[in-house]
Structure formats: C-alpha cells, structure tokens
Amino acid sequence: MVAHAYAVAFEGVSARSVEVQCAVTPGLPAFSIVGLPDKAVSEARDRVRAALSAMSIALPSKRITINISPADLPKEGSHFDLPIAMALLAALDILPADDVERTISLGELSLDGALVSVVGALPAAMTAAREDRALLCPEASGAEAAWVGAAKVIAAKSLADVIRHFTGQSPISPAEPGTAFVPENGKDLRDVKGQERAKRALEIAAAGRHHILLVGTPGSGKSMLAARLSGLLPPLSPLEALETSMIHSLSGLLDEGGISRTRPFREPHHTASMAAIIGGGRTAKPGEVSLAHNGVLFMDEFPEFPRQVLETLRQPIETGEVMIARANAHIKYPCRFMLVAAANPCRCGYAFDPARACSKMPLCAQDYLGRISGPLMDRFDLRVEVPPVHFTDLDLPNNGDCSADVAKRVSTARTVQEQRYNAQEWIRTNADADGDILKEATALCGEGKAFLTKGAERFGLSARGYHRILRVARTIADLENCDRVQPEHLAEALSFRLSGFENA
Numbered sequence: 001m002v003a004h005a006y007a008v009a010f011e012g013v014s015a016r017s018v019e020v021q022c023a024v025t026p027g028l029p030a031f032s033i034v035g036l037p038d039k040a041v042s043e044a045r046d047r048v049r050a051a052l053s054a055m056s057i058a059l060p061s062k063r064i065t066i067n068i069s070p071a072d073l074p075k076e077g078s079h080f081d082l083p084i085a086m087a088l089l090a091a092l093d094i095l096p097a098d099d100v101e102r103t104i105s106l107g108e109l110s111l112d113g114a115l116v117s118v119v120g121a122l123p124a125a126m127t128a129a130r131e132d133r134a135l136l137c138p139e140a141s142g143a144e145a146a147w148v149g150a151a152k153v154i155a156a157k158s159l160a161d162v163i164r165h166f167t168g169q170s171p172i173s174p175a176e177p178g179t180a181f182v183p184e185n186g187k188d189l190r191d192v193k194g195q196e197r198a199k200r201a202l203e204i205a206a207a208g209r210h211h212i213l214l215v216g217t218p219g220s221g222k223s224m225l226a227a228r229l230s231g232l233l234p235p236l237s238p239l240e241a242l243e244t245s246m247i248h249s250l251s252g253l254l255d256e257g258g259i260s261r262t263r264p265f266r267e268p269h270h271t272a273s274m275a276a277i278i279g280g281g282r283t284a285k286p287g288e289v290s291l292a293h294n295g296v297l298f299m300d301e302f303p304e305f306p307r308q309v310l311e312t313l314r315q316p317i318e319t320g321e322v323m324i325a326r327a328n329a330h331i332k333y334p335c336r337f338m339l340v341a342a343a344n345p346c347r348c349g350y351a352f353d354p355a356r357a358c359s360k361m362p363l364c365a366q367d368y369l370g371r372i373s374g375p376l377m378d379r380f381d382l383r384v385e386v387p388p389v390h391f392t393d394l395d396l397p398n399n400g401d402c403s404a405d406v407a408k409r410v411s412t413a414r415t416v417q418e419q420r421y422n423a424q425e426w427i428r429t430n431a432d433a434d435g436d437i438l439k440e441a442t443a444l445c446g447e448g449k450a451f452l453t454k455g456a457e458r459f460g461l462s463a464r465g466y467h468r469i470l471r472v473a474r475t476i477a478d479l480e481n482c483d484r485v486q487p488e489h490l491a492e493a494l495s496f497r498l499s500g501f502e503n504a
Contacts, residue, residue, distance in 0.1 A: 051110070
C-alpha cells in the first residue's frame with residue numbers, strides 16, 4: 001500500500017505543494033527517504049522513529065520508503081518531519097488516508113513527539129487555501145497561518161494530538177489569527193532641533209516613497225531624522241501587510257503570529273555582506289532589501305558599505321524586485337523599499353566646517369563621497385545637506401510640526417496617489433509612476449515645461465533625473481492638494497536634486 005500526504009517546498013515567498021509518498025513493503029527492515037532531500041530532511045527518519053516510539057508505536061519489520069515528489073525538486077528544511085510522519089501513519093492504517101490527503105502539513109518533530117515551530121506557515125497557508133486543503137502545523141505557528149482565512153488551520157501541540165484529532169477522539173478547534181498590532185513610536189520629529197530643510201525633505205520622501213540621501217557632519221542629526229521616519233508613514237494596507245508578512249514568515253520574524261501594520265524599518269550595519277543585504281546564502285534567503293519591502297531601508301555610514309554591495313542596490317531600486325541566482329535555485333523576492341542613506345561629507349566628517357576641516361580638502365570629500373558611484377547617486381530623488389547644530393541651540397524650545405501633524409499630511413497625499421493610480425496595480429505611489437502614466441499625472445503647463453527644460457539643460461540632468469524631478473514635484477503638489485504641478489513645485493524638486501556636496 002502507498003499512502004499520500006502533502007507538504008510544501010519554498011520558492012522565494014511562494015510555497016509549492018509537494019507530495020509525500022510512503023510505501024511499506026516486504027523486505028529487509030529499512031527506513032529510507034528519497035526525492036533530493038537535504039541533510040535536515042534525511043535526518044527526519046530518526047526524529048520520526050523516536051517520536052513514534054515515545055507514543056509506543058512500533059514500526060513493522062519491513063522496508064519503509066518515503067518519496068517526496070517531484071523527485072527532481074530539492075527539498076530543504078525540518079518542516080518535512082510532520083508530513084513524513086503523516087504519510088507513514090496513514091500507510092500503517094493508524095490515520096485515515098482520505099483525511100491525510102486533504103491536508104497540507106508542516107512542522108518539526110522533537111524526539112518526544114512534540115511539534116516545534118517552523119518558518120513559512122503563512123505562505124504554506126496560502127498554498128493550502130489555493131488547493132482547497134486544510135493546513136496542519138505546530139501550535140506556535142497556528143496564529144500566523146490563520147491570517148489566511150480561506151484555509152482551515154489545525155494547530156497541534158504534539159503528534160499524539162494529531163492522531164487524536166484525525167481519529168475523532170479529540171478534535172482540535174481551528175486556530176485563530178494572532179493580534180494585528182501597531183507598536184508605539186515615541187520618537188517625535190520635533191525632538192530634532194533646527195534642520196527644517198531636512199524635515200521638509202523627509203516629509204516629501206515619506207509622502208511619495210522617494211529615496212533620500214542625508215549628508216552632514218557627525219552629530220548633526222541624520223540618524224535622528226531617519227529614526228523618526230516610521231512615525232510619518234501610514235500603516236500598511238491589508239494587501240501590503242500580507243506581502244510583507246510572507247517575507248518575514250520565511251525569515252522567522254513574525255512575533256507569536258501577530259502581523260504588524262507598521263511599515264518595516266531595517267537598518268543593517270555597514271559591515272553587512274552582500275548576501276545579508278541583497279539575499280542569498282546556501283538556501284537563497286531574503287536579504288535586508290526584501291525584509292524592508294513596503295517600508296524603509298536605512299543605511300547609515302553609506303560610503304562605508306563595500307562598493308560591490310552598493311552597486312547591487314541599483315537594479316532593486318529601479319525594478320522593486322531582486323533575483324537571487326544560485327547553482328540550485330533562482331529565487332525572486334519583492335523589494336519595493338524606500339532607501340534612506342546617511343553619510344559624512346568626508347572621512348574626518350568636517351568638510352563643511354572651515355574651522356575643523358582637514359588639510360586634504362577638497363580631495364578628501366571628493367574621494368570619500370566618490371565611493372558612491374554616479375549611477376547610484378542618480379537614483380536618489382532627494383539629496384540634503386544636514387548642517388551642524390550649535391550646542392547652544394539644544395536648549396531652545398521644540399519647533400516645527402510634530403510627527404502626528406506631518407503624518408496626517410503624508411497620509412492625505414498617499415490617499416490622493418492611491419486614487420490616482422487605482423487602475424494600475426503595480427503603481428501605489430508617485431515613485432512607481434513612469435512613462436505615459438507619469439506624464440498624465442504631472443500634466444505640466446507651458447511655463448512648467450519651459451522651466452524644467454531649462455533646468456535640465458543647465459544642470460545636465462539625465463533622463464532618469466528628469467523623471468525623478470517630475471515624480472518629486474508631483475508629490476509636493478499632492479502635499480499642497482494641487483491638481484496640477486506648478487513651476488514652484490518643480491523648482492523645489494530641482495533644489496533637492498542639487499546639493500553643495502556633489503554635482504547633479
């Protein structure tokens with residue numbers, strides 16, 4: 001007899017259904033697993049044997065063969081323990097074969113039969129819903145998987161509970177979704193003294209999902225500004241929350257099944273490797289650019305990152321997705337993030353301060369910021385010089401709008417963009433608009449066209465720079481609730497494109 005169970009193999013943020021076949025045949029006693037299993041899957045036979053022994057279930061003195069089909073697809077991860085056990089129990093007539101075939105299962109088995117939480121419960125639930133099957137998973141993963149309401153989720157503590165459920169002795173109630181939480185952000189934009197131009201740039205960046213580069217002396221407030229960006233962004237929409245949580249589920253970052261509506265804020269250290277930033281490794285896991293999907297990627301000390309890492313950001317910034325190519329895998333991850341980079345103007349950090357700048361100026365600053373290549377610099381919509389704040393100004397009262405007020409304007413502008421691009425699924429903000437859609441959205445008047453043409457010729461803007469100015473100007477107009485982009489909006493966008501630390 002051959003029994004069938006179903007599991008999933010992960011390919012990027014999607015989970016592919018695979019069949020686990022179990023045959024118990026006469027022959028020398030053996031327990032083998034075939035179908036391109038990795039080390040963790042091959043070791044499942046020992047965990048399954050020990051778990052069954054803990055429940056006083058003895059394996060027959062026959063040949064047990066487990067085949068995970070399709071056989072040419074690599075199988076990785078300890079989550080195959082539970083489906084292997086399910087197929088074996090169905091082959092031994094301990095579990096009803098029909099019920100097992102109507103279930104996708106994943107989970108790691110401990111030696112005493114307890115089920116251990118694994119990553120990827122949310123994508124697995126999506127696959128179960130698509131194939132009209134139930135999902136069986138460890139109790140710790142149930143709240144996460146239950147967010148996919150179209151799939152029945154059975155969350156069990158142990159293999160013994162699974163047996164009692166499928167035999168009708170003690171049915172398990174369907175799991176309930178975890179709590180959707182919005183963490184409090186106690187960092188207010190008013191805490192930053194001065195820096196009104198940088199605050200304005202931050203508001204524009206948040207409203208249109210524009211990439212921003214902050215350059216200033218040490219202690220001028222670059223990191224403080226970036227840390228307060230989360231308080232300006234609107235909550236994730238249900239679709240965005242699901243997209244982001246799928247990636248975080250694969251990385252094991254979901255906390256007790258709770259899906260956060262707060263946009264991700266990732267801040268890798270400048271010593272991070274390319275695999276950590278872009279994604280990769282032996283199993284082609286998502287990197288920081290994908291973990292920041294629909295949120296913010298803050299890269300402090302930007303020129304200190306390895307040159308190779310910085311250059312690999314160019315394609316993800318443009319396309320919103322990254323392809324991880326390995327010998328045994330080609331995985332595509334979404335990565336539509338807002339890049340916020342901070343840098344000192346030179347190695348010593350005081351290029352803007354004539355009293356403290358080193359004797360190597362201006363070559364010191366040119367060499368240091370020269371680590372950011374021209375094509376990468378061209379992808380920053382907003383480039384802001386953050387001047388130093390005198391210590392005597394720190395005792396002054398807080399000024400400017402608080403984060404809550406700015407967040408309301410940002411939310412209103414985002415709503416306008418959502419309505420404008422409603423018919424285009426791939427466009428959510430002005431930063432995504434391109435081609436005829438961008439031309440229609442900006443609808444420049446004759447004076448505006450003449451101004452932008454003159455500015456492009458005067459400052460030698462590239463085609464990319466030209467379109468990015470249009471996008472930023474459209475965002476500025478949205479913040480002011482203007483239907484058409486006016487010359488003053490273009491002028492402000494162009495002023496943020498130019499800076500005192502490099503040429504446009």
